[in-house]
Amino acid sequence: xxxxxxxxxxxxEKEKVVRLVFVLTIVFSLIVxxxxxxSGKPLNDYFWHYKVGEWIVKNKExxxxxxxxxxxxxxxxxxxxxxxxxxxVIYLTSFGSMTAAMVSAMIIQIIIMLLMTxxxxxxAKDNVxxxxxxxxxSVIVMNKYFYPRPHIYSYFLLFFEMAxxxxxxxxxxxxxxxxxxxxxxxxxxxxxxGSSNLIYIIPVLVLLTSLFDFSIGRVEFTKLPKDxxxxxxxxxxxxxxxxxxxxxxYKLLTYPLDNMNDKLMLSAIAxxxxxxxxxxxxxxAIIPVILIALIFFLTKKKINAMDLLIFAFFTYLYLRSERFxxxxxxxxxxxxxxxxxxxxxxxFLKCRPLIRKTVYALAVVGALCFAILTVEHALLSGGSVxxxxxxxxxxxxxxxxxxxxxxxxxxxLGGELIYNDFDVFIDGRADMxxxxxxxxxxxxxxxxxxxQGKWHIEEMLEKYNxxxxxCTLTDKTRVYLExxxxxxxxxxxxxxxxxxxxx
Numbered sequence: 001x002x003x004x005x006x007x008x009x010x011x012x013e014k015e016k017v018v019r020l021v022f023v024l025t026i027v028f029s030l031i032v033x034x035x036x037x038x039s040g041k042p043l044n045d046y047f048w049h050y051k052v053g054e055w056i057v058k059n060k061e062x063x064x065x066x067x068x069x070x071x072x073x074x075x076x077x078x079x080x081x082x083x084x085x086x087x088x089v090i091y092l093t094s095f096g097s098m099t100a101a102m103v104s105a106m107i108i109q110i111i112i113m114l115l116m117t118x119x120x121x122x123x124a125k126d127n128v129x130x131x132x133x134x135x136x137x138s139v140i141v142m143n144k145y146f147y148p149r150p151h152i153y154s155y156f157l158l159f160f161e162m163a164x165x166x167x168x169x170x171x172x173x174x175x176x177x178x179x180x181x182x183x184x185x186x187x188x189x190x191x192x193x194g195s196s197n198l199i200y201i202i203p204v205l206v207l208l209t210s211l212f213d214f215s216i217g218r219v220e221f222t223k224l225p226k227d228x229x230x231x232x233x234x235x236x237x238x239x240x241x242x243x244x245x246x247x248x249x250y251k252l253l254t255y256p257l258d259n260m261n262d263k264l265m266l267s268a269i270a271x272x273x274x275x276x277x278x279x280x281x282x283x284x285a286i287i288p289v290i291l292i293a294l295i296f297f298l299t300k301k302k303i304n305a306m307d308l309l310i311f312a313f314f315t316y317l318y319l320r321s322e323r324f325x326x327x328x329x330x331x332x333x334x335x336x337x338x339x340x341x342x343x344x345x346x347x348f349l350k351c352r353p354l355i356r357k358t359v360y361a362l363a364v365v366g367a368l369c370f371a372i373l374t375v376e377h378a379l380l381s382g383g384s385v386x387x388x389x390x391x392x393x394x395x396x397x398x399x400x401x402x403x404x405x406x407x408x409x410x411x412x413l414g415g416e417l418i419y420n421d422f423d424v425f426i427d428g429r430a431d432m433x434x435x436x437x438x439x440x441x442x443x444x445x446x447x448x449x450x451x452q453g454k455w456h457i458e459e460m461l462e463k464y465n466x467x468x469x470x471c472t473l474t475d476k477t478r479v480y481l482e483x484x485x486x487x488x489x490x491x492x493x494x495x496x497x498x499x500x501x502x503x
Contacts, residue, residue, distance in 0.1 A: 014125065021128040022121055024364075028132075029113050029139040036143040037106045040385030044271075045428040046090065046101055046148040047415030049083065053091025056084060062247045070406060070423040071437055071464075079432045080248055080255055082193025086150030089191075094148065098386055101148040109146040112155050113139055116333050119163070123337035130340045134288070138329045141285045145326045154192040157184050158330050161199060165206055166334045169306065174228050178235045185242030189252055196243055197256045198327075203236040205313060209305040220302045258431075260320070265430050268442055275322040285325045289315060292332055299339035307335035390472065390496040391416040398492040398499055404468035410475045411441060413497070417470065425464070440464075447476035455480065469500040 048068065055067055066072020066079045094101035117135050124131040146152055161184055168178045181199060188196040210224040210232075224232070244250045259265065266272050275282045292311060296303060314328035391413060399407070399422060407425060409417055414427025426433050426441050433441075440463070442448075443456035450456055457480050469488070471478040473496065481488040481500045492499040 018124045018128055021132050022117070022124055025132045025135050026114070026117055028136045029117065030110065032136065032139045032143060033106060033109050033113065033146075036146075037102060038385070040387045041102065041105075041147045042388040043098060043101065043386050043415075044147055044149055044388060045415055046094075046098075047419035048427055048429070049087045049090050049149065050094060050101070051418050052081070052084065053087035053089070056088050057091060064247055066429075066432055068418040068423060069425070069427065069429075069432075071425050072432060073423070075436060077432055077436065079429065080193075080251070082189070082196075082246070082248070082252060082255060083150040083191065084247065085187075085190040086153055086192060089153070090148055090150075098389070102386070105146050105148045105152060108152050108156075109139075109142070112142075112152075112159065112330070115159055116330065120333050120337055123340070126337070126342050127340045131337070134291070134336070137288055137291075141288060142326045142329060144281055144285075145323060150192040151195070151323070151326075154188065154195045154198075155326060155330055157188045157191065158198060158327055160184060161202060162331050162334045165202060168228070168232065169206060169210070169224070174225075174231055178231050179238070181235045182238040182242040185239040186245045189243045189246040193243075193246060193248075193252050194256050194259060195327075196252065199239045199243065200236050201313070202310065203232060203239065205309050206306055207232055207236070209309055215302070216305075218299075218301075218303050219305050219308055221305045262431070262434055264438060264442075265434055266321075268438070269430060271323055272321045274319060275325075282322060285322060288329060288332075289318060289325065292328075292336055295336060295339050298341065301339055303339065304335070307338070310335065388412070389416070391420065391470075392494055392497070395470075395492055395494065395497045395499065396420045399468065399470060402468050402491075402501060406464065406466050407468045407470060408444075408464070408466040408477070409470040410445060410472045410477070412472055413470055425466075437464075444477050445475050447479060467502065471498050471500070472496065473498060 051068060052063070056062060062084050063081055064079060066077040069077075071077075072079065090101065090104075093104045113135075116138065120131065120135075161181065164177050164180055164184075168175050181203065185196070185199040188199050207229070209221055210229065212221055213223040214221050240253065243252055246252050248255070275286055277283045277286055293315075296308065296311070310331055311328075314324065314331055317324035318328050399417075399420075404422070407417075407422065409424050409426065411426050411428070411430075414424045417424050418427055426437060430438060440456075440460050444460050448456050450459070457477065469477065469481060471481075478498050478500070482490070487503055488500045489503050490498060491501050
C-alpha cells in the first residue's frame with residue numbers, strides 16, 4: 001500500500017506533467033497560428049465585405065439591393081445581406097489595412113484556440129497525449145479557414161451554443177442559461193446568416209435524443225426531466241423567432257437551405273466543394289474526423305446518443321463541403337474527450353528521473369526550435385503575405401482611365417475591383433447572381449460551346465455590351481479576345497491581370 005505522502009507526491013508529479021502539456025499545447029498552437037500568418041493567406045471576400053461595412057457606416061443603412069455591381073443595379077437585383085454586421089466589424093477593425101485585417105483574424109483564431117484548450121483542460125489529466133495532439137492538430141486544420149471573413153464570427157457563436165447545451169444537458173437542475181440561445185440567434189442572423197440555422201438544428205438534435213430512456217447496443221438515450229424538455233423546446237422556438245430579427249425577416253429561415261441546394265454554386269465555387277483527400281490540406285483535414293470515429297469505435301464506455309448524433313451531423317456537413325470541418329472540430333471539444341482511453345501517467349512517473357527530465361527537455365527544446373524556425377520564416381517572408389492580391393495599382397490606374405460603365409470582370413477579381421471603387425459584373429456574392437448572370441459568366445470564363453457548336457461568349461458579348469474586360473490569366477475569355485485583335489485590344493497585362501478594350 002502506498003502511503004499518503006507517496007500518493008500526494010505522485011499527484012503533484014501528475015499535475016506537473018499535465019501543466020507542462022497544457023502550456024506546450026498552447027505554445028505549439030500559437031506558433032502554428034503565427035507561422036500560418038507569415039506563410040501567407042487569401043483575403044478572399046474581405047475586399048467587398050470591407051466596402052459593405054464602409055457603406056453601412058457612412059450611409060447608416062443596411063442594403064438589401066446590389067450595391068457595387070452595375071449588373072445588379074441595372075436589373076434591380078435583391079441582395080440577401082445576411083453578413084452585414086460582420087462587414088461593419090471587418091471595416092472597423094481593419095483600419096483600411098489588409099495587414100491589420102489579417103492580424104485581426106489571427107487574434108480571433110488565438111482566442112478561439114484558447115477557448116478550446118482551456119475549456120477542455122480538465123481532460124488532460126486522463127490522457128495528456130490525446131489532449132496535446134488533438135488540439136495542435138485542430139489548430140493546424142483550422143488555420144486554413146482563418147482569414148477576415150464573416151464565418152470566423154460564427155465559430156464563436158457555435159462554441160457558446162455548444163457550451164450552453166452541454167451544460168444544460170449534464171446539470172441536474174434546470175439552468176436559465178438555455179435562454180441565451182435566442183440572443184445568440186439574433187447575433188448569428190446578422191453576423192453570418194448562412195450558417196445561422198445551426199442555432200435551432202443542434203437543440204433539435206438534443207431534444208430528439210432526450211425524449212426517452214433506452215439503449216441500442218452501446219448507444220444510450222437519456223431522457224431529460226419534463227421541465228428541462230419544456231425549457232429547451234421554448235428556447236429553441238424563441239431562437240427561430242430570434243433568427244427573424246434581421247433586415248430580411250423570416251426569409252432567413254430558408255436562406256441557408258436554398259444555398260445548400262443551389263447546384264450551380266456548389267459545383268462552381270471551390271471553397272464549397274467536398275473534401276478531396278488527393279489534396280494534402282484535405283488529407284490533413286480528414287485525419288481528426290477519422291480520429292473521432294476511431295475513439296467512438298474503440299471506447300468501452302456507453303456512448304451518449306446526443307454526442308454521436310452531433311458528430312454524425314457535422315460529419316455530413318463536412319462531407320458536403322470541406323470548410324465545415326472547423327465547425328466539427330469546435331463541437332467535438334464538448335464530447336470527444338469523454339470517450340478517450342485513459343493514459344496511466346504512473347507508468348511514465350515510475351521511469352528514472354533522468355528519463356523523465358530528458359522527455360521534458362526534448363518537449364521544451366522542440367517548442368523552442370519550432371518557434372525559432374517560425375521567426376526565421378517570418379523574417380524571410382518580409383511580413384504578412386496576401387496570396388490573392390491580384391489587381392495592381394497600375395491595373396487600377398488603367399481601368400480608372402477608361403471609366404467603364406459595363407465592365408466584364410472575372411469572378412475572382414470582383415472583390416478587389418469593388419475595393420478600388422469600381423462597379424462590377426460579378427463578385428463573391430454568388431447567391432445574388434446565381435439565377436441571373438452566374439451561368440453566363442461560367443460559360444464565358446470556360447469558353448463553352450452551345451448546341452450548334454457556336455461559342456457562348458459571342459452571345460454574351462452581344463447581350464451585355466461590355467465596355468472593358470478585366471481578366472485573370474487563366475480566364476478563357478481572354479483566349480477569345482486575343483483571337484479577335486481587330487475587335488478587342490489588349491491595353492494592359494501583368495503577371496496576374498490582363499485588360500482588353502473594344503476597338
